Amino acid sequence: MARGGRHGRKGKRGGGKMGQYRSNTGRDTRTDAYSTAARENALFFETYRGLEILSEGELKEMWAALKTDLPNSFRFTSSSQSALDACRVLKEEYIPAIAETEFNGEPVTPPQPVAFYPDELAWDIKIPKAVVRKHKPFAAFQKFLVAETGAGNISRQEVVSMIPPLMLGVKPGMVVLDMCAAPGSKSAQLAEMIHGEEEERVRKVASGTPEVAELAKQDGYDDDGRSSGLLIANDSDYKRAYMLTHQLKRLNLPNVIVTNNDASIYPSIELPQESGARGQLKYDRILADVPCSGDGTARKNLSLWEKWNPRDAIGLHKLQRRILIRALELLKVGGRMVYSTCSMNPIENEAVIASAIEQIGGTSKVQIVDCSADLPLLKRKPGLTTWKAFDRTQASQDTPSEPIFFETYEDFQNHKANILATESNRKIADITPEMFPPASSGEDRVPLERCMRVYPHQQDTGGFFIVVLEKLAPFKAAPAPGKRAEISKAKRALEEDTDESSKRAKTDTDNVAEANGTVAAEETPLAPLVEVEEHTVNDGDVDTVPATMSTEFDDEVDGGIAIPVETPEEPERVERKRRTNEPKAEVFKFLDPNHEAINEVFNFYRIESPFPRDRFLVRNEDGKASKAIYYASALAKHILTTMEGTTLKFVHGGIKMFVRHDTKHAQSCNWRVQTEGIAILQPWCKDRVVVCKEKHIFHHLLTDMFPIFNKDQEDKLGELWPQLQELTPGCCFLVLQPDKSAKDPFTSRMVLPLWRNPGSLNLMCSKDDRYEMLLRMYNDANPAIVDHTQRPRPDQGKKEQEEVVDEKPEIKDEDVMGIDDKKKQSEEKVEASTDKVEPEPLQEKEADAPAEAMEVDSKKE
Numbered sequence: 001m002a003r004g005g006r007h008g009r010k011g012k013r014g015g016g017k018m019g020q021y022r023s024n025t026g027r028d029t030r031t032d033a034y035s036t037a038a039r040e041n042a043l044f045f046e047t048y049r050g051l052e053i054l055s056e057g058e059l060k061e062m063w064a065a066l067k068t069d070l071p072n073s074f075r076f077t078s079s080s081q082s083a084l085d086a087c088r089v090l091k092e093e094y095i096p097a098i099a100e101t102e103f104n105g106e107p108v109t110p111p112q113p114v115a116f117y118p119d120e121l122a123w124d125i126k127i128p129k130a131v132v133r134k135h136k137p138f139a140a141f142q143k144f145l146v147a148e149t150g151a152g153n154i155s156r157q158e159v160v161s162m163i164p165p166l167m168l169g170v171k172p173g174m175v176v177l178d179m180c181a182a183p184g185s186k187s188a189q190l191a192e193m194i195h196g197e198e199e200e201r202v203r204k205v206a207s208g209t210p211e212v213a214e215l216a217k218q219d220g221y222d223d224d225g226r227s228s229g230l231l232i233a234n235d236s237d238y239k240r241a242y243m244l245t246h247q248l249k250r251l252n253l254p255n256v257i258v259t260n261n262d263a264s265i266y267p268s269i270e271l272p273q274e275s276g277a278r279g280q281l282k283y284d285r286i287l288a289d290v291p292c293s294g295d296g297t298a299r300k301n302l303s304l305w306e307k308w309n310p311r312d313a314i315g316l317h318k319l320q321r322r323i324l325i326r327a328l329e330l331l332k333v334g335g336r337m338v339y340s341t342c343s344m345n346p347i348e349n350e351a352v353i354a355s356a357i358e359q360i361g362g363t364s365k366v367q368i369v370d371c372s373a374d375l376p377l378l379k380r381k382p383g384l385t386t387w388k389a390f391d392r393t394q395a396s397q398d399t400p401s402e403p404i405f406f407e408t409y410e411d412f413q414n415h416k417a418n419i420l421a422t423e424s425n426r427k428i429a430d431i432t433p434e435m436f437p438p439a440s441s442g443e444d445r446v447p448l449e450r451c452m453r454v455y456p457h458q459q460d461t462g463g464f465f466i467v468v469l470e471k472l473a474p475f476k477a478a479p480a481p482g483k484r485a486e487i488s489k490a491k492r493a494l495e496e497d498t499d500e501s502s503k504r505a506k507t508d509t510d511n512v513a514e515a516n517g518t519v520a521a522e523e524t525p526l527a528p529l530v531e532v533e534e535h536t537v538n539d540g541d542v543d544t545v546p547a548t549m550s551t552e553f554d555d556e557v558d559g560g561i562a563i564p565v566e567t568p569e570e571p572e573r574v575e576r577k578r579r580t581n582e583p584k585a586e587v588f589k590f591l592d593p594n595h596e597a598i599n600e601v602f603n604f605y606r607i608e609s610p611f612p613r614d615r616f617l618v619r620n621e622d623g624k625a626s627k628a629i630y631y632a633s634a635l636a637k638h639i640l641t642t643m644e645g646t647t648l649k650f651v652h653g654g655i656k657m658f659v660r661h662d663t664k665h666a667q668s669c670n671w672r673v674q675t676e677g678i679a680i681l682q683p684w685c686k687d688r689v690v691v692c693k694e695k696h697i698f699h700h701l702l703t704d705m706f707p708i709f710n711k712d713q714e715d716k717l718g719e720l721w722p723q724l725q726e727l728t729p730g731c732c733f734l735v736l737q738p739d740k741s742a743k744d745p746f747t748s749r750m751v752l753p754l755w756r757n758p759g760s761l762n763l764m765c766s767k768d769d770r771y772e773m774l775l776r777m778y779n780d781a782n783p784a785i786v787d788h789t790q791r792p793r794p795d796q797g798k799k800e801q802e803e804v805v806d807e808k809p810e811i812k813d814e815d816v817m818g819i820d821d822k823k824k825q826s827e828e829k830v831e832a833s834t835d836k837v838e839p840e841p842l843q844e845k846e847a848d849a850p851a852e853a854m855e856v857d858s859k860k861e
């Protein structure tokens with residue numbers, strides 16, 4: 001596990017990616033007390049008033065809501081049984097306790113389930129974050145939140161940010177792309193949906209009768225009970241892509257890949273087709289939660305009050321449209337995508353949707369899905385069908401802070417001409433015709449009212465824009481509007497063919513078009529006249545990957561202005577230039593199914609067929625099984641191998657299933673199992689399974705590290721004693737089995753790795769995981785954990801003591817970290833999981849090192 005952290009962080013001063021969180025004086029504003037920051041910005045307010053998208057009364061309500069603290073909210077991991085247990089603990093223990101407490105003499109409102117979120121899995125805390133952190137009665141609750149977040153059972157996530165994944169309707173078996181995914185709260189939601197009830201299905205297939213097995217293979221679980229789906233989560237900012245990895249790794253899913261590419265030119269993935277012909281991967285679902293000006297996040301991103309500027313949206317519109325068009329190209333016919341922003345500005349929202357639909361050939365190619373019946377308890381407003389474009393550039397320089405509105409593009413052109421006539425060097429916004437409402441009507445009309453707008457005052461959240469699009473037919477995107485005008489001009493010039501300069505114009509234009517594809521480059525014909533101010537929103541920075549990928553189209557092609565585009569026969573092997581400090585590309589080398597290490601683990605744990613032998617990989621250049629063996633799903637394996645060395649840049653893929661542990665016991669195995677992959681592996685293992693049904697026995701294993709294993713401990717170990725006596729030394733699976741006939745039964749099933757030494761035992765999990773389980777399962781907030789290898793044992797002979805310590809397996813970083821480190825890390829993850837809060841970048845050392853090296857480093861620490 002990579003260690004992020006505040007320690008050793010080399011934060012940038014001033015602008016850069018952190019720019020949006022700095023005040024004009026360069027101070028980081030993220031930790032400012034909510035109450036001390038001024039929440040006023042006349043330009044921001046007057047712009048929204050002048051836009052007339054809300055009545056005067058509602059505008060005031062929205063403004064008042066924007067000025068208050070954002071409630072804290074979190075979500076339980078839907079795919080994990082221990083998360084569902086944690087949710088029950090919240091309801092049965094913490095909520096009643098909080099309901100009894102008071103703050104400043106008033107009763108406290110306990111956390112409430114988010115009304116629109118299914119199964120009461122999302123919760124809202126109306127008590128301000130600062131109060132929860134500092135007020136004593138909430139200390140236990142805070143501890144619970146931190147422990148469960150660290151364990152991957154809870155994700156802190158803003159309520160509005162939970163909407164796009166819910167609207168996508170992802171199911172197990174689906175192939176999903178999250179194009180702008182960091183820091184990853186929505187990706188985590190999507191990954192959980194793909195995972196579904198995989199663990200239960202796997203158990204049925206592995207143990208059941210043929211009928212049960214058949215049943216368990218259906219509904220997307222057709223990989224012997226495992227979900228055959230895949231999530232590719234991408235972000236163009238490589239540091240944020242590593243933060244994304246951090247967030248997703250907590251879920252322990254083998255069908256997740258993280259990439260680091262520019263979404264607007266996201267590479268196509270080659271797939272072998274059954275017929276033997278080549279095909280390209282098309283996605284069932286795509287999320288384009290694009291970089292935006294983020295004015296819906298003003299309740300938590302306080303620097304917005306200081307910096308809000310209409311140019312941020314204007315500067316991002318084209319990138320947003322390019323990302324959306326690329327998403328639609330990559331979508332399956334019949335597939336659905338969500339385009340979303342945390343901005344309320346129509347230029348980043350409805351204008352992007354309308355112009356993109358026009359560019360790809362209209363509503364016969366893609367439709368806006370009517371979602372009015374979905375999530376009925378979500379309060380929302382329809383998308384805008386008419387709006388004005390706006391800027392702050394007044395004709396006179398004396399009134400620079402007042403917004404100026406344009407009903408039509410001609411209005412804007414006149415305004416610009418007036419200004420430039422007197423002051424040719426004034427900076428004017430790059431407003432383009434696509435930023436205005438579409439003129440189409442009748443059958444071609446784009447039903448923009450089907451888009452969804454969520455305003456902060458409606459249900460005490462941030463602001464958000466969401467639209468669900470369904471691809472109806474393959475299309476060939478027309479060139480971007482500016483490019484189209486340029487090409488027409490060049491074509492006219494060619495037709496006239498009067499002088500040399502027109503020929504040059506044609507040649508230049510075609511060269512640019514060929515090099516960039518239809519959507520890779522856009523310049524309006526007006527561009528040379530207009531200078532755009534640098535906008536402050538850095539999420540919109542485009543990755544500087546050269547536009548070498550062609551934007552290939554679906555097999556059937558129609559209409560549009562065709563620009564010669566070369567569709568590559570196979571993925572291009574283009575060496576992508578590494579930026580300074582950028583880590584080397586991660587490596588994924590799959591092992592031969594008959595590799596010695598694979599044979600060893602299959603024999604030792606008696607892993608039964610049909611558990612696949614050909615999906616194991618290592619993460620080093622040599623392809624040697626030296627430290628860890630990972631496992632990836634079938635599709636993940638295909639993509640990691642076929643796209644190796646192409647422009648698709650991988651950051652993460654696969655889960656760690658076995659870790660090397662050299663043992664001197666001849667009958668043992670040199671590979672121990674890891675918790676990451678244990679739930680899908682164990683049901684296929686017919687050996688080395690130890691079942692525990694009594695909670696008090698497990699408590700002993702949690703509080704004692706390396707408890708002695710001898711006859712004197714027989715009573716303490718109860719049902720485990722005879723089972724463990726039968727086992728040769730080495731790793732085994734400890735299955736916690738709910739059984740009503742037990743005195744003290746478990747509420748749900750869980751599997752953990754256990755190490756059986758000749759003279760001791762050890763549960764193979766970190767101290768922090770022990771603390772989390774003690775809190776969740778035994779409500780024990782301050783347990784004492786004893787490490788018996790650190791204690792003198794007068795009752796043992798020298799040889800016995802040596803045996804205990806000698807076989808103490810190496811546990812990697814998660815075990816090496818102390819509770820304080822892990823707590824800090826969990827708190828950082830909590831921050832990172834919210835939408836617009838810039839996560840702490842990984843330490844440079846980590847960012848530079850491949851995954852395995854990171855672990856070694858952190859262990860040395």
Ligand SMILES: C[S@@+](CC[C@H](N)C(=O)[O-])C[C@H]1O[C@@H](n2cnc3c(N)ncnc32)[C@H](O)[C@@H]1O
Pocket residue numbers: 161179180181182183184185186187234235236237240261262263264289290291292539540541542543833834835
């Ligand atoms: C609004 S944030 C996404 C939040 C994320 N979906 C979540 O739920 O945590 C936008 C992200 O887009 C990334 N980004 C900016 N330009 C991009 C591009 N051209 N391609 C891909 N990602 C981009 C930024 O680095 C940023 O992480």
